[in-house]
Amino acid sequence: MRINRDTRFLKNRQIKTVKDVADWRLCTGCGACLYGCKNGAVELHDFYDYGIRPVVNGTCVNCSECLSVCSGFTNYPYKIDTNTTPIPELLEDWGPVLEIWEGYATDKTTRHNGSSGGIATALSLYCLEHEGANGVVHINADKDKPWLNRTIFDTSRDGISKSCGSRYAPASPCDGFKYIETSKSAVFIGKGCDISSLRNTQKSFPALRENLLCAIGIFCAGTPSTRATLNLLDSHKTPPTSVHELRYRGMGWPGNFAIRRTGELKFTPYATYKESWGFLQRYRPLRCYLCPDGTAETADISCGDPWYRSPNNETDGYSLVLVRTERGKQILEAARDKGYISVRKVNPDLLEKSQKNLKAKREEIAGRLFVLGLAGVPTPRFFGRPLWKKWWRIETHRKLKSLVSTAKRIIKRRLFRPEEYRNTINHD
Numbered sequence: 001m002r003i004n005r006d007t008r009f010l011k012n013r014q015i016k017t018v019k020d021v022a023d024w025r026l027c028t029g030c031g032a033c034l035y036g037c038k039n040g041a042v043e044l045h046d047f048y049d050y051g052i053r054p055v056v057n058g059t060c061v062n063c064s065e066c067l068s069v070c071s072g073f074t075n076y077p078y079k080i081d082t083n084t085t086p087i088p089e090l091l092e093d094w095g096p097v098l099e100i101w102e103g104y105a106t107d108k109t110t111r112h113n114g115s116s117g118g119i120a121t122a123l124s125l126y127c128l129e130h131e132g133a134n135g136v137v138h139i140n141a142d143k144d145k146p147w148l149n150r151t152i153f154d155t156s157r158d159g160i161s162k163s164c165g166s167r168y169a170p171a172s173p174c175d176g177f178k179y180i181e182t183s184k185s186a187v188f189i190g191k192g193c194d195i196s197s198l199r200n201t202q203k204s205f206p207a208l209r210e211n212l213l214c215a216i217g218i219f220c221a222g223t224p225s226t227r228a229t230l231n232l233l234d235s236h237k238t239p240p241t242s243v244h245e246l247r248y249r250g251m252g253w254p255g256n257f258a259i260r261r262t263g264e265l266k267f268t269p270y271a272t273y274k275e276s277w278g279f280l281q282r283y284r285p286l287r288c289y290l291c292p293d294g295t296a297e298t299a300d301i302s303c304g305d306p307w308y309r310s311p312n313n314e315t316d317g318y319s320l321v322l323v324r325t326e327r328g329k330q331i332l333e334a335a336r337d338k339g340y341i342s343v344r345k346v347n348p349d350l351l352e353k354s355q356k357n358l359k360a361k362r363e364e365i366a367g368r369l370f371v372l373g374l375a376g377v378p379t380p381r382f383f384g385r386p387l388w389k390k391w392w393r394i395e396t397h398r399k400l401k402s403l404v405s406t407a408k409r410i411i412k413r414r415l416f417r418p419e420e421y422r423n424t425i426n427h428d
Contacts, residue, residue, distance in 0.1 A: 018054045028197075034175045035069070035174065036070075070197065094322070101332065102318055103342045103344060105118035105121060188215045192299075195215050229280070291365075304320050306350065363398070
């Protein structure tokens with residue numbers, strides 16, 4: 001399958017449908033447009049070199065309804081509950097944070113297999129077994145092609161427990177909104193862009209508001225393309241067809257890139273987390289470099305690595321947990337009281353110490369957007385975030401670096417033209 005280049009360019013380079021969002025590299029691959037399109041005009045395909053992208057078929061009527069759910073193009077911060085008081089010193093850089101905790105899942109297997117403490121999995125299990133959740137919408141490895149992801153609605157403890165761990169490949173959990181709509185109560189797990197799309201979609205689809213019990217966010221530094229994993233396997237002389245199961249990390253903190261081949265019982269580690277992520281992160285798309293939301297600001301609870309600690313694969317990990325809403329606070333405290341997690345409150349300054357790279361990226365985004373705009377490249381619309389304020393405060397050499405590197409990227413990757421997609425992976 002092939003999407004032809006629009007040689008006429010877009011009239012006034014305006015974004016009118018998610019096809020335009022994808023063509024101009026603004027798509028995050030979340031999959032919300034599949035659910036949001038009332039005419040069934042959107043299909044999702046995974047392109048080797050780019051990620052999961054929408055393909056618009058002939059039934060599109062140019063109503064632009066798909067744009068209303070798309071956080072790749074329009075991104076809002078979460079509205080702060082008037083009954084809560086976020087930590088003031090964190091608001092500009094990290095969004096609303098009521099409390100910061102650190103801890104781990106008390107179930108030893110969940111903690112060991114999880115990427116960093118297994119808290120997201122443990123909270124999901126608590127919601128399933130004590131809060132009336134019917135299931136959890138999240139990402140798992142494709143059974144037939146474990147280097148790919150699929151969206152599932154897990155309704156059992158065993159299924160949720162076996163799915164813990166990071167997946168550094170394209171994922172579209174928002175194509176699972178249908179499960180939330182038909183469920184009386186559901187938990188949703190996703191990256192910041194996924195949960196932003198969830199919040200956008202809830203405005204137009206009441207069932208998603210009424211049936212969502214909790215949104216759990218995962219810290220994210222970007223989503224590498226499928227090509228990244230395939231090339232990483234190739235670098236270790238491993239054909240993807242020989243892979244039965246693949247772990248990007250976990251089984252200790254931070255864990256290794258490990259593979260279990262067909263017919264084997266045990267995983268074989270191939271690279272450290274630092275080595276594998278250093279390889280994979282080079283394949284992140286443009287939109288990931290423009291994302292200010294690395295810690296899932298619109299979630300009820302966000303989880304990530306406490307990198308202020310020195311990781312050691314011989315020990316099991318910890319999760320840094322950001323409580324963002326009153327609902328999130330109630331669920332975390334109840335899960336603690338029921339023994340699903342072991343957590344302690346920590347000082348707010350540990351967040352920046354743990355996620356310095358995410359903070360630095362957020363500070364440089366305004367300069368990147370400025371250069372892209374000068375080149376006539378459509379850019380995302382971010383509301384309610386002081387991006388320019390943060391950019392002006394950084395050092396002069398960092399300002400220049402953000403401007404020059406973006407200009408080089410525009411020229412090298414021809415970002416002034418819409419994209420041409422090739423090499424479709426059909427998930428059917």
